[in-house]
Amino acid sequence: MSAWPIEQIRELLEPTIKHMGYELYGLRQMGPGGRTLQIAIDSPEGITLDDCERVSHVAGPLLDQADLIDDGRYHLEVSSPGAERALRNRAEYDRFMGQRVNVKYRSGDGEAVIEGTLVTVDDTGVAVLGRTLDEVRIAWDDVLAARLAIAF
DSSP: OOOHHHHHHHEEEEHHHHHOOOOOEEEESSSSGOEEEEEEOOTTOOOOHHHHHHHHHHHHHHHHHHHHHHGGGOOEEOOOOOOBBOOOOHHHHHHHTTTTEEEEETTTTEEEEEEEEEEEEOOOOEEEEEEEEEEEEEGGEEEEEEEEOOOO
């Protein structure tokens, strides 16, 4: 599997996807033999199958014309970031305030995980209201990973 120029592909697609009203959430080479280009798009209103189809119909011809993928053979997959998407930056934490989250963080000499409601996002970090109704404050420097969580 040869690696594709993902940053060049991002630079090619991002302005058009943004103009269409979406955010280019993620881009990666994957699948059997590394022949699938996965594009994840997002918007504040969420993503529908029609949105994915629209982006696919525009991204495919752009990729073909730019000829950035060796031998031109690839599969294109356009999707949403998913229900348990990663929270990657402050804006995403702000957007999902009040939602259920799973946060892995440094605690003393080890690591801990809390799942609960995101109740505070500020310059110092975040606070999550856990199942026991204890609020856990986590400094930004201590957040190792976070994602939305689905409550069953």
